Amino acid sequence: MIQAVRGVHDILPSAAQKWARVEATARRVFEAYGYEEIRLPVFERTELFARGIGEATDIVQKEMYTFQDRAGESLTLRPEATASLLRAYIEHGLHVHPKPVRLYTMGPMFRYERPQAGRYRQFHQLNVEALGDDHPALDAEVIALLVDFFRGLDLATPLDVQINSLGDAKCRPAYRERLIEYLRRNSARLCAECRDRTERNPLRVLDCKNPECRPVLDAAPALELCPECATHFASVREYLKQMGVEATPTHRLVRGLDYYVRTTFELTATELGAQNAVAGGGRYDGLIELLGGPPDPGIGFAIGIERVVQLLPERGDDAREDRRPLAFLIPLGDEALRHLLPVARAVRSKAVRVELGYGERKLRSELERANKLGVAWAVIVGETELSRGEAVLRDMKSGTQQTVSLGALTDKLIALGAAR
RNA sequence: GUGAGCGUAGCUCAAUUGGUCAGAGCACUGGACUGUGGCUCCAGGGGUUGAGGGUUCGAUUCCCUUCGCUCACCCCA
Secondary structure, three states, X not given: OOOOOOOOOOOOHHHHHHHHHHHHHHHHHHHXXXXXXXXXXXXXXXXXXXHHXXXXXXXXXXOOEEEEOOOOOEEEEOOOOHHHHHHHHHHOOXXXXXXXXXXXXXXXXXXXXXXXXXXXXXXXXXXXXXXXXXXXXXXHHHHHHHHHHXXXXXXXXXXXXXXXXXXXXXXXXXXXXXXXXXXXXXXXXXOHHHHHHHHHOHHHHOOOOOHHHHHHHHOOOXXXXXXXXXXXXXXXXXXXXXXXXXXXXXXXXXXXXXXXXXXXXXXXXXXXXOOOEEEEEEXXXXXXXXXXXXXXXXXXXXXXXXXXXXXXXXXXXXXXHHOOXXXXXXXXXXXXXXXXXXXXXXXXXXXXXXXXXXXXXOHHHHHHHHHHHOOOEEEEEOHHHHHXXXXXXXXXXXXXXXXXXXXXXXXXXXXXXXXX
């Protein structure tokens, strides 16, 4: 048996309903905030991700699906969407539009990681990006949008919103040096992983969950924002407060992508297990320029669809109720089938959902099937009916039956469909 | 990349110390009920017990290898 590749999953019809709900909610909320959809390719030149995400990140160093095409060019299945979206923004000159330019996109991402609960090799994200403006109100608005998206899904459990400011090119490098120095001085009291990361990605050390590292990390110097960054962050928080959006400042929140500056934020759900981040994002001023575009700032986030779907309450199958066919057409024999085939087509052309048997099974089995389909009506046409030019219309709920002339059957079904 | 747990029918799971152990329920198909569903009863199809090797008179059970799944580390959505 050929099985699906490790870490990828089929979304079966039962679950697909939930996905559709998530996507519909996203479109509704994102568009209310003025965002427009952009659809992007799932692979790009490898260089785009190497530069856009950062050579030193885990994603670029060990998680990318990279391959050569037949022309020998190095391509990569996208591990995230922001780099692609910015590439398109630059390539098509979208920066000439009134700013901020607001875009959203959704689709599969690929990372070569060991699968576990909530973590897959092909996973799906919803992305929102606002480009060309660095006003703190935009940051607050983006976070509010994210919160409103989840509110729109009416999840059973509340999500935790955390925000932080990472500073910018003016204040972060100095802090980085100070932190490295501190960590080196205390390396004896840190785990091996932290010592390693001190050199590779020092800010991430603050995120270490290892309890033995806690004392050192808790005493670590905090980032001192430059006046501009401090003002910006204070404004973001103030605007959030104005909107009634609660967000917990967490100075340890360091995201895994190199490009973040100033505002970063993350939404987590405790019930998800180890992979509990449902959404995360931040500001990336300077990234567009780094990728060869204009010096436009930007901010955005990604939502993990699989993780959201996992949080979605089981909603009975009311959605399924709506998708039940109106009727099941039961021809008894091929002659009857020839009469019902065009009827089914005509009814379906009016977007009324009906299903059709093929005349080979016994009436009993076909009615059983009608029952399982949950249809309101069964339409029976056998020899008797044919000879009279009629069809039997059976109400599956009450078991009562009436006859309709074959000529009027199509209109009758359409009328019943409209009345539903 | 590291570690742990688990692989029996489409699904959920049984099978005493290794000894008719290859089963049940659900689902599916058919029959009881020549053309009338839901309930009930009966029957049937469907498994190389993940795969390969070993120990044994005998392995679903014990051992090794391998593959897969799951969870955790790591990382992140």
